[in-house]
Amino acid sequence: MHDPITHALAEDVGPGDLTARYFVENRPASARVFAKEPAVAAGVETAAEVFRRVNPDIQVQVERPSGTHLTPGDTVLKVAGPLPSLLTAERVALNFLQHLSGIATLTSRFVAAAAGTKTRILDTRKTVPGLRLLEKAAVVSGGGTNHRMGLYDMVMVKDNHLASGTSPAQLQEAILRFKKDHPGIRIELEADRMDQVRDFLKMEGVDVILLDNMSLEELREAVRLSSGKTLLEASGGVTLETVGAIAATGVDFISSGALTHSARSIDFSMELL
Numbered sequence: 001m002h003d004p005i006t007h008a009l010a011e012d013v014g015p016g017d018l019t020a021r022y023f024v025e026n027r028p029a030s031a032r033v034f035a036k037e038p039a040v041a042a043g044v045e046t047a048a049e050v051f052r053r054v055n056p057d058i059q060v061q062v063e064r065p066s067g068t069h070l071t072p073g074d075t076v077l078k079v080a081g082p083l084p085s086l087l088t089a090e091r092v093a094l095n096f097l098q099h100l101s102g103i104a105t106l107t108s109r110f111v112a113a114a115a116g117t118k119t120r121i122l123d124t125r126k127t128v129p130g131l132r133l134l135e136k137a138a139v140v141s142g143g144g145t146n147h148r149m150g151l152y153d154m155v156m157v158k159d160n161h162l163a164s165g166t167s168p169a170q171l172q173e174a175i176l177r178f179k180k181d182h183p184g185i186r187i188e189l190e191a192d193r194m195d196q197v198r199d200f201l202k203m204e205g206v207d208v209i210l211l212d213n214m215s216l217e218e219l220r221e222a223v224r225l226s227s228g229k230t231l232l233e234a235s236g237g238v239t240l241e242t243v244g245a246i247a248a249t250g251v252d253f254i255s256s257g258a259l260t261h262s263a264r265s266i267d268f269s270m271e272l273l
Contacts, residue, residue, distance in 0.1 A: 189203075
């Protein structure tokens with residue numbers, strides 16, 4: 001199983017931290033890691049593990065766990081141990097913390113924009129290779145909900161899957177065959193036209209219909225046609241400015257790749273005490 005912490009330390013530290021080895025006094029020290037701007041914390045526990053991996057003698061105390069709303073100056077971690085080890089771990093720990101907190105913070109803004117509706121905010125598979133589990137955990141820290149983790153835990157039949165000319169009858173047959181073999185796994189079908197929505201609503205075994213790049217009027221019509229029979233997910237072109245209006249149409253989910261691929265890193269720092 002891929003271990004992102006091991007990989008991150010290997011690429012940064014390599015065979016050893018030359019600066020810490022030759023230019024830093026080997027003495028006990030303590031430090032704190034703190035936020036320099038408002039944020040929702042994520043990856044705090046991952047950052048803590050980075051310090052432990054660099055040197056098991058480092059004592060780590062989590063002050064504010066993932067999911068905590070931070071103000072500038074709030075301490076998330078306190079660490080104590082050999083000074084060279086603290087400095088070796090600093091950048092990798094901060095890299096995880098700032099990236100994952102950026103995802104949690106952006107997610108929390110999307111969730112807030114959809115407040116007052118039943119709509120849940122979903123992530124996508126648009127993640128940094130090797131960091132998916134951490135990034136999806138950050139989405140949850142920000143109040144969002146995870147979509148499928150990968151190609152193995154949910155079926156999503158998109159336009160490219162149907163490009164070969166699969167007929168509605170063939171699609172229905174495949175759905176029933178899959179449900180027989182995998183009764184506990186959801187099936188989601190992508191629709192970018194209202195006639196597809198009508199066809200999919202007539203099919204047996206469809207759990208979710210993805211409404212791709214549809215107008216607000218089309219989304220409201222899809223909600224009316226479904227009447228709760230099938231869950232509906234809106235996607236495509238979702239921004240902080242549009243997510244509230246999309247949620248107000250009554251869809252069950254709104255998915256956005258921006259949560260993971262466009263989140264700005266949050267500024268954190270480590271200072272010696």
